[in-house]
Amino acid sequence: MKALKRFAKRFKRRRPKQSQTKPQATDAEPTQPLPLLAPTAQIVPESTSLSSPSDAYGAFSRLPTEIRRQILTYAFGGRTVHIDLFWRHPLVRRSASVSVSGEGLQGTSKKHCGLGEELVEDDTLPKRWQWFSCVCHRSAEAQDPQNIAFYKFETTIWPFEDKCLEGEYCHCGGSDRPGKGYGYCFLGVMGWLLACRGAYSDGMDVLFSTNTFYLSSIPLLLNMRRLISPYEVDKIKSVQLAVGKSRLFRFEKDPLVHGLWQGTAEEKRDCALPLVCSTVPNLFSNVRRLELYVQSQLCPSRDVPVDQRVSLLVRDVMDPLEDMVRCLGAGKQVVIAVSLEAHKALMQKHRELEGAAFRWEPVVGTNGAIQRHQQFWRALGSDDNGNEMGYWLRTGWNDHDIVNDPYMMNCFGGGGGSIFDLWGYYRREVTLGRSQYATNVTYED
Structure with missing residues (x-):
């Protein structure tokens, strides 16, 4: 009997823990604090002993405040920064593949941050709340507007069309920025913030007060003051x-x-x-x-x-x-x-x-x-x-809808057709004598 109990204990220890593979509830509120805008950074605990600014800040502390601020703004301020918090599989970095031309391993893709190619979701791991942040590299102009939408007749990529977090509409890595690779897509601020208390104080002030923050996550928006220091949020x-x-x-x-x-x-x-x-x-x-x-x-x-x-x-x-x-x-x-x-x-x-x-x-x-x-x-x-x-x-x-687009209808000689008139806008335009469509167009709800 004792031998049987010892065998049962050893078998129990060998069994994998069910919590490692059990899916987490998606309706739970996010509770993980922001790791200072870096996907894999660690926050320094408040109890950690750091040198005083006068000892660790070095010659930088002797510069006037305005000069220090200008330097730090040039380094990681004055940008548009994406902060993302979504329920998904963890992002992992794949090893870069050798380019066709044989020029090296880095910059084989122009996708922003390498998302979807070298930075991908690992669906073998359970979903969880995950932070992700990067610099906005949305191209100011689209060389081919049809890459955005087949009915788009303009070149500007507007903020509501932003797809940086999907790695699209951006030109990053590759030959566009030789030698910089995907590191150029991130702020790279963690090394400075963890240097000393003086660097942290100056850096956080510039980080939150000079950058434009682009947010698209409603869970982050509704829980932001629980996840990020309210003192820093007030600087935005x-x-x-x-x-x-x-x-x-x-x-x-x-x-x-x-x-x-x-x-x-x-x-x-x-x-x-x-x-x-x-x-x-x-x-x-x-x-x-x-x-x-x-x-x-x-x-x-x-x-x-x-x-x-x-x-x-x-x-x-x-x-x-x-x-x-x-x-x-x-x-x-x-x-x-x-x-x-x-x-x-x-x-x-x-x-x-x-x-x-x-x-x-x-x-x-x-x-x-x-x-x-x-x-x-x-x-x-x-x-x-x-x-x-x-x-x-x-x-x-x-x-x-494309079939309702006035430019497309004019291409067909302004002939008849039907328009999906959700708000009654086109009916009122007809009443006011401002309709841009032919008289034999019908309007549907």
Whole structure:
């Protein structure tokens, strides 16, 4: 009997632990703190004994503060930085393959950070919350716009089209930046921050106060003050938020707006848009410029009459966004972008309401050319001190189906056809005598 018990104990010790392969719950909130913007960095505990700034900072501490700040800004400031927190398989770095020309191992791919080629998800490991950060290398101009969308007729890659975290629309590594490789895609700030307390203090100040932070993870946005020091978050001056999921067809639920116009009471309560709008002012209390791109396809229920849909769009989407702008206060540069069709309907509505006071302008691309995007000013009154509050409402991603595109219809001689008129915009254009389509075009809901 004793021998049997000893055998059972040895067998139990040899069995693999079930927790190593058991999937984790995806609905759990992220709890892992930000490792200082580096994918594999370690945070120095507060109890670690470090030399005083005067001893460890060396000659750098004798430079004037303004000079030190300029040097550090040149090193890792003044950029647009992606911070990503998503539930996925861990990212692993594959060994680089030898290039066809035999020039070496490094820079065999131009994909940003090597994502999808040398930096890939390891699906043999269980999914978990994972941080990832990199410098935004979104190309200012696309050499071939058709690589972005087959209906895109412009060269500028806008922030709402950013795909740095997928390694696309960027030119990195390879012959473009010889000798730099993928290290150029990351800030490389950890060595400096861990040098001493003086370097950490100066570095964190420059890191958070001079860079523009691009965030697209709603879990990160809603839990940011738990995961990153609120003291550092308060230093952020410029933010780009791209929330929601853009797509032409609704094959899956978008947590940002699902249940906004229809659905059960529980689904409406779980809609993330109102929560995002109420979180942003408290999260970025000292922000000076905020760009918020609503990536979701805004589609109310077809049970709602067409002439009432714009009112629902204003009530359920724009009113929470405008309350957010008011909470941010005056003196802020705020840009909000919604999908093309929703923007058309809102622009038409406010043009009719405001008359001569209506302010709009085309958005200029990076090469100085006038692009197909435009924005109009939404005045929100004044604060208690008489300072004007408002924001620019800009065209976002193009949700207009290719067969409805006016350029394509003109190619066919302006003949008849049908248009998916979600907001009743094209019907009103006909009524106002401004329709760009032929008279025999029909409009569908």
